[in-house]
Structure formats: C-alpha cells, structure tokens
C-alpha cells in the first residue's frame with residue numbers, strides 16, 4: 001500500500017468505459033491509472049471495475065490472467081468499486097449470465113443481469129444514496145443489473161421503486177467493496193467516486 005495520502009486507484013481496462021472513470025477519479029483527488037496485467041494489480045491501492053459487458057470482461061480477465069490475482073487481492077481487503085458490469089463482476093452469484101461467465105465475487109449478493117428489461121433498456125432517474133450529502137445522485141442506467149438479494153453483511157445504499165411494485169436494490173457496500181447498477185462516471189457529479197476515494201483513504205490510513 002502506498003503511504004502517501006493520495007491513493008493510487010486502478011481502472012480495470014479490459015473493456016468498457018475506462019476513460020470516464022479515470023477522469024472521475026482524478027477529479028475526486030486520486031491518482032488514477034488503467035490496469036490490465038497481473039503485475040499492474042500489485043501496484044495499486046484500490047480498483048474500479050467499469051461498466052461495459054460483463055461476459056466479455058469475464059472472458060478477457062481469464063485470458064489476461066487477472067481473474068485469480070484479482071480474487072486474491074479482493075480476499076486480502078483491497079477496496080474495489082464496480083459500476084454496472086463491474087457490479088456483476090463483484091457478485092458472488094449472478095442470474096441470467098452466460099453459462100461460462102465467471103465473476104471475481106466478493107459481495108454476498110445475487111445480481112440479475114439486464115434486469116430492468118428491454119422496454120427499459122436505458123433510463124435516467126434520481127437516486128437517493130445513503131451517506132451522500134447534496135441530494136439525489138443522477139442515476140444513468142444502461143442495460144443495468146439490479147441486486148436481487150443480499151446476505152446479512154451487505155449494506156444497501158440505494159434502491160429504486162418500480163411504480164408501486166417492489167424495490168430494486170441498485171447500490172450496495174460490503175466492507176471495502178462498493179457496487180452501483182448505474183454509472184456516476186457518465187455524469188459530472190463525482191460524489192460517488194469521492195465516497196469511494198474516502199473508503200480507500202480509510203483503509204490506507206488504518207494500515
């Protein structure tokens with residue numbers, strides 16, 4: 001771990017909206033860099049897994065040999081933030097995935113891919129996010145997953161209501177792992193990234 005107060009945060013750069021996360025992290029006062037190879041994983045304090053396509057990301061992570069090193073670092077407590085496809089990658093269990101699709105795992109949750117359905121492929125909605133000041137976050141949902149269920153150790157940070165129907169969980173935290181169904185990196189509002197950078201600082205300073 002870096003001992004400086006500016007954490008080095010990688011963005012998993014196999015596929016997806018890497019550049020937007022690099023910009024958002026830099027604006028949230030982190031040193032951000034793309035990460036592709038196992039040896040690059042060893043040089044970061046924390047990681048963002050971007051949105052994109054989780055089936056492709058899974059395949060490339062296996063191909064590049066980063067899946068196992070990533071699992072090892074997650075098990076060792078490295079903070080990771082996953083958005084959308086990145087949320088899927090952090091799920092211990094997924095529904096509607098491809099048969100050969102693997103995840104990094106780490107969050108005790110069941111995530112359903114493309115959960116909001118075809119009619120609702122992409123939409124934008126205000127999201128009340130526990131722990132963030134300044135009002136709703138602007139939620140950009142693109143073929144987004146939702147969290148179907150969580151284990152006892154998982155904190156629910158945001159949910160959406162569908163009409164009068166059930167709530168769908170769209171943001172969670174378990175220990176040093178954070179995941180959102182939506183894409184704060186596509187908005188100019190970097191409060192969720194700043195929230196993650198604070199999580200990373202807390203870990204670094206705590207030793």
Ligand SMILES: NC(=O)CC[C@H](N)C(=O)O
Nearest residue numbers: 051052053054084085143
């Ligand atoms: N915007 C996104 O990241 C979409 C996620 C995509 N539907 C998947 O399953 O990976």
